[in-house]
Amino acid sequence: MREAADRRRRRWLWGALALLVVLAVAAVWWWRPRAPHVATAVAERADLQETIFASGTVRPVDRQMVMPTNLTAPIEKVDVHVGDRVKKGQILITLQNEAQAAALQAAKNNLAQAQETLNAALQQQSAAPPGFQGQFTGTVAQARSTVAQAEANLSQAQAAYDATLLRAQMDGTVVLVNPSGIGSDGNPAPVLEVVGDAKQIVTQVSEVDAVHVKKGMAAEVTSEAFPGKTWRVSVQQVGLFATSDTGGGQVEVDLGVPADFPVPLGYQVDVHIISAIHKGVVAIPYPALVQDGQGYAVYVVRDGRAERRPVQLGITTDTRVEVTKGLQPGDVVILNPPAGLAAGSAVRTG
Template structure:
């Protein structure tokens, strides 16, 4: 009987402890289930919204630009020919080197020309001496004639000789001047500042006035020839500024100024031919290259603008997604000027509205947009 009472006491003492353990387990399970449910709801909410890159509709000033295409030319470019025939004695420059106006490029052997000059100078001295004698003879015979001591024929003969020798002196002087000019022509010099081209001849080579020796181009100042459609004729004027870009420097713009507008429209292309000059101090641009031209015709101030990537093409035009109350709403817009990365909005949006810049691929009408 004592044993039964002891067993009952142990059983009664164990029951409250077991109940407490079970209650604790139930509480832990309940809390875990509640947290799991909350996490699930958050995941579901995250999966239901769309992440996008957003931006604001802003106002800005946009340049009105007329685009043209053309070519780059040296402002001055000449082929260098000799003025005299002869043997090339020296070549005084390196191919492709920068040269200054008047810099010596070639010399032609001038020995024969100098010999001719010496001979004509000797002839001049002799003729001058003869002229002085003739002057004295004429003077004496003139005096004798006036004193009735000489004949008219003798006087006239002396005068004729004096006049002939005087003319001969002048002729020889002119010949000497021409020879000196020819002597100068044996020194071929750069006609202006620029860059020398290739050597077309070498020392020792016989050349004449039709032999090209080299070329010189001016590239620190360039000529830009380009065309624009004839509809822009009224927007172009001499003195107008342009921006030039070239394939070799796509991120860089070079400034230029219009100095010539063709008075006629090209009947073949219906375009207006224009010439501008542009500085090229670092010689980045080279003659013969392609040029893209932007001609600034005006500025539109305070227009609505959005990033170009926010535009979505449609069958009827364009649309953008506007974010309002956390949801994306498609809205048709009309556009105006387009510039790289930016587009003008002429209707459909208001300044300050929030739109989707990127992330359209997952959007649909009324889609919930994830908060920032």
């Protein structure tokens, strides 16, 4: 009886031990590190364009500003109003010019009188017998000299009078009239301003970006005032030097716009200058990149494992980057690699 009981006890112990082993193996399997699940993207060939963003202001190409320092006398009359269309040469402002007008009229009268005197001398010379006409040579010469002097005086008087009439230097529109020449802050301000019809966009870009901007580059312009509209424009001029009014080096870039560009003067616009276009290059999404010392690397999925590869980059867009070395089209890269992911680690995709 005792031997049978011992055998049953031993069988129970061995069964319990086997169960413990199974449970231990199951626990090890259950608690083993699992391969992380990762999102991926495929490196593929694409056409990329790199852009430089800047905010710009619509401004006139040509403008004429009359400052208080341009006035040689007090204003007699402003001959135009805000909003008036003017032609080149049209009078904008008349200064007080009574003295100049009187001097001009006197010069005209003097010239007329000198011309009459010359005509009379010529008639006398012509009417005299041939042998006596030489006696009038001195008189005629003196009269001619008087006429020449009178013409010079008239030219000077006309110039002095014209200086009191400020004229438009271009066809355009009057956008400001301020006869006092004093701004709201009490400082000198323009008396009058005329702008031409042609518009441009003036932007400021960082000196780092400016070295990549060249005359003739294309750009795309949008405006909140015209939702859904995009205009294609081009760079007309890049500033020769940087300014630091805002605390960092900024360079002015001017862009030409079509003649029918509808955005009014003074409005703000968004500008994307296309600084480079690369066609058919290998591209991947930005989130695939990880810092690799001074450069970058990606994790490529190969046979279920993460392979770390250094890459060299080309131009960038808002969402993708060109890879010039390190990847081939079709390579599968991990997006936002998990922290602590090591080269050779198993990963799950899909």
